[in-house]
Amino acid sequence: MRTKSRALGTGLAVALLTAATVLAGAPASAQPAACNGYVGLTFDDGPSNGNTPNLLNALRQNGLRATMFNEGQYAASFPAQVRAEVSAGMWVGNHSYTHPHLTQESQAQVDSEISRTQQAIASAGGGTPRLFRPPYGETNGTVQAVESKYGLRQIIWDVDSQDWNGASVDAIVAANNRLTNGQIILMHEWPANTIAAIPRIAQTLASKNLCAGMISPQTGRAVAPS
Known part of the structure; x- marks a missing residue:
């Protein structure tokens, strides 16, 4: 009887764990069996206590x-949110200090925007960024010279989700569906439709055997996480 009770108890525990996993929305269900490529999901303009x-x-x-x-x-x-990003397994990049049009700024102003952000992120526990995305994707020789000074790789994007422009959930998912191996998509942390699209983005990538990867500071392309 004791052996039977133990077996019943074990079966019940497994059933409860399985149910809890389903209810929690286990991430494995959206993952492909094998990664045939990697894409770079990027989110600009954080962090914040409200959206992050x-x-x-x-x-x-x-x-x-x-x-x-x-x-x-x-x-x-919001340094706690920077730490939360790292704890959640995300990578943190530099997006300037105040989001200006850097191509209209002097070299000293560009340097201030980039260097202060490097310091702010490091001080918050996000490490020293190796990637830089210029606001609005605007760049020139001055911006690139300052990026190089701080050892930063400039990252623009291959696909624009248009979430900043009021894109619907369907449109954001469709934009992610256009990604191919190595490509990067622009998204933002503040549109509600972007957050609502995340489960379907995961399913879309999984259906193509694509995995969400890191962006290589060497090549600027999405690669397998190291």
Whole structure:
């Protein structure tokens, strides 16, 4: 009887664990059996107390990792969220301090925007960024010279989700569906439709055997996480 009870108890525990995993939305369900390529999911303009936790929860629940291009002013204001990004397995990049049009700034101003963000992110526990995304994707020789000074790789994007322009959930998912191996998509942490699209993004990538990877500081392309 004792052996039978133990077996019944074990079976019940397994059943409960399985049910709990299903209810929690286990990320493995959205993952491909094998990664035939990697794409770079990127989210600009964080961190914040209002949006970052929701985005990180959605990404974690669906087994996705991403690069968070943080503004220095927000990293300084919300350091706990920078640490939360790292704890959730995300990578943190530099997106300038105040999001200006850098091509209209002097070299000293560009240097201040980039260097202060490097410091703010490092001070918040996000490490020293190796990737830089210029606001609006605007760049020139001055911006690139300052990037090089700080050992940063400039990252633009291959696909624009248009979430900043009011894109629907369907449109954001469709944009992600256009990604191919090595490519990078632009998204933002603040549109509600972007967070709502995360589960379907995970399913779309899995159906193509694509995995969410890191962005290589050497090549600027999405690669397998190291």
